[in-house]
Amino acid sequence: MEEIRVTTQHDYALARSPEAPERRLRRKILLLAVVPLVVACLAIALSILRQGKTLAREEAAAVGPVLNAMKEAELRHYIELARAAIAPIYDGGRNDEAAKDAVKAVLARLEFGEDGYFFVYDMQGNNLMHPRQPELVGRNLWELRDASGVPTIQRLLAKAREGGGYVPYLWERPSTHRTEQKLGYVLALERWGWMLGTGIYLDDVAQTLERMQQESARQIDANLTIVAGIALVAALLVAAGGLALNISEHRLAENELRQLAGKVVSSQEEERARLARELHDGVTQMLVSVKFFIESAFNHLTAGSERVAAAAPLLERGVGRLNETLGEVRRISHALRPAILDDLGLLAALDHLGREFSGRTGLAVSVVHRGSGGEWSPAVATTLFRITQEALCNVECHAGAASVRIVTEQNAHELSLSLIDDGHGFATDTPGASDGIGLHNMRERAVALRGALTIASGPQGTEIRVAVPLFAPPHGTKENHDDPA
Known part of the structure; x- marks a missing residue:
C-alpha cells in the first residue's frame, strides 16, 4: 500500500499566535545565522585590535633604536666638524x-x-x-x-x-x-x-614615534570600520533574507487561507444542498403524503355517517406515514449531531454510527475498541466522530468496498482512530489525490487538535488513521454542536 502523509505542523490560528512553533523556529534560525556572524566579526575585530597594538609596539621597539643610532651618528658628525674647525688653532x-x-x-x-x-x-x-x-x-x-x-x-x-x-x-x-x-x-x-x-x-624622536603610533591607531580604526561595515552589510542581508522568507510564507499562508475559506464555503453550500434535498425528497414528500391521507379521511368524515368507516384506514396509514417522517427527521438529526455522542460518549456513538451505516448501505461494519478507554474532551470526541463520518461517506461514494473496520486505540500518550476498508483504493501519488474536500476537512480537524492524519491506500484497500495527543489542548477551535458532517 502506498502511503501519503497529509498532516501539517500548524493550523492557521496557531500560525498567527505569538508563540507559534514556526515563528519560534524562524527566530532560532535567524539567531543561528546572526549570532555566529556577530561572534566571528567580534573575534576578527579583537584579533585586528590585538595584532595592531602588538605590531605598533614592535615597530616602535624596532624604530626607536634606529632613530637613536641616527641621532648619535649625527652628533658624532657635528662634534667631528667642530673639532676639525678649531684644529688649525688648537693643534698649533x-x-x-x-x-x-x-x-x-x-x-x-x-x-x-x-x-x-x-x-x-x-x-x-x-x-x-x-x-x-x-x-x-x-x-x-x-x-x-x-x-x-x-x-x-x-x-x-x-x-x-x-x-x-x-x-x-x-x-x-x-x-x-x-x-x-x-x-x-x-x-x-x-x-x-x-x-x-x-x-x-630628542623631541623629534618622540614625535616620530607618536606619529607612528597615531598612524597605527588610524589603521586599526580603519580596519575595525571595514569589519563593522562588513558585519552590518551581512546582518542586513540576513535580515533581508529573513524578511523575504517571512513575506513569502505570509503570502503562502494567505493563499492557503483563501483556498481553505473557499473550500469551507463550498463544503457548507454542498451540505446545505444535501440537507435541502433530503428535506425536500424525504421529509417534505412524507408530510405531503400525511396531509393527503388526513384530507381524505376528513372528507370521508364530513361526507356522512355511511363513509365514516372508510376514514379509519386512511387515518391509520397517515399515522404510519407520520411515524416514518419522524424517523426520517431523527435520522437527519443524528447525522447532524447524534445525542448519543453527548449522552454516552464517543465509543457508543461510533458503535451506533457503524450499525446505522451498515443498515443503510449493506456493508459489513465492525467496530473495535482497544486500550483502557475513558472520557475525552467534547472537542476530541466531536473531531474523531466527524472524521469517521467523513471517511464512511468517502467509502460509500468512492471505495466500492464490501466491509469496513473501525478501530480505536488508546495508550499513555495518544488516542488513535483507524478506518480500514477493502475497496479498490486510489493512487496517492496522483496530483491532487489528497486535496479533496473530505480529506481536507479531516486533515484540518486533526490539525486543530495537534494531531496527525495518515492515509495509506492501494489495491487491497485504504486505511485512514488519525492520532491525537491526549494532553495537547486544541488550538484555535471551539466545539460546535451544530457543525455538519
Whole structure:
C-alpha cells in the first residue's frame, strides 16, 4: 500500500499566535545565522585590535633604536666638524688667551638646526662659552642638578675624562624655555683642560614615534570600520533574507487561507444542498403524503355517517406515514449531531454510527475498541466522530468496498482512530489525490487538535488513521454542536 502523509505542523490560528512553533523556529534560525556572524566579526575585530597594538609596539621597539643610532651618528658628525674647525688653532700648540678666544669665537659661530649649538666648560664646571644662553658664561655649574636630582655637568665632565661619548640629560631648550630630554656628545681638549660638547633635543624622536603610533591607531580604526561595515552589510542581508522568507510564507499562508475559506464555503453550500434535498425528497414528500391521507379521511368524515368507516384506514396509514417522517427527521438529526455522542460518549456513538451505516448501505461494519478507554474532551470526541463520518461517506461514494473496520486505540500518550476498508483504493501519488474536500476537512480537524492524519491506500484497500495527543489542548477551535458532517 502506498502511503501519503497529509498532516501539517500548524493550523492557521496557531500560525498567527505569538508563540507559534514556526515563528519560534524562524527566530532560532535567524539567531543561528546572526549570532555566529556577530561572534566571528567580534573575534576578527579583537584579533585586528590585538595584532595592531602588538605590531605598533614592535615597530616602535624596532624604530626607536634606529632613530637613536641616527641621532648619535649625527652628533658624532657635528662634534667631528667642530673639532676639525678649531684644529688649525688648537693643534698649533698655542696656549695663550688669544688662541683660546679665537677657538671660542669659531665654536660660537657653528650652529645646526634651530637649537643646535656647541658649548665649552673647564674641568671644574665653569662655563666658558654658551652662544644661546650667555647668562651662564662665567658661572660654575658643578652642582647643577635636574629635577630628579641627577648632577648634569658632573656627568658630562666624567664622560669627557673617559675619552668622550654620549650622555643623555635634561636641559632647557632655548627656543621654548622648556626642559626637555637631550642627547649630548662631549670630548676633552686635554691640553687646555676644556670640555667641548654639543647636543640634540630628542623631541623629534618622540614625535616620530607618536606619529607612528597615531598612524597605527588610524589603521586599526580603519580596519575595525571595514569589519563593522562588513558585519552590518551581512546582518542586513540576513535580515533581508529573513524578511523575504517571512513575506513569502505570509503570502503562502494567505493563499492557503483563501483556498481553505473557499473550500469551507463550498463544503457548507454542498451540505446545505444535501440537507435541502433530503428535506425536500424525504421529509417534505412524507408530510405531503400525511396531509393527503388526513384530507381524505376528513372528507370521508364530513361526507356522512355511511363513509365514516372508510376514514379509519386512511387515518391509520397517515399515522404510519407520520411515524416514518419522524424517523426520517431523527435520522437527519443524528447525522447532524447524534445525542448519543453527548449522552454516552464517543465509543457508543461510533458503535451506533457503524450499525446505522451498515443498515443503510449493506456493508459489513465492525467496530473495535482497544486500550483502557475513558472520557475525552467534547472537542476530541466531536473531531474523531466527524472524521469517521467523513471517511464512511468517502467509502460509500468512492471505495466500492464490501466491509469496513473501525478501530480505536488508546495508550499513555495518544488516542488513535483507524478506518480500514477493502475497496479498490486510489493512487496517492496522483496530483491532487489528497486535496479533496473530505480529506481536507479531516486533515484540518486533526490539525486543530495537534494531531496527525495518515492515509495509506492501494489495491487491497485504504486505511485512514488519525492520532491525537491526549494532553495537547486544541488550538484555535471551539466545539460546535451544530457543525455538519
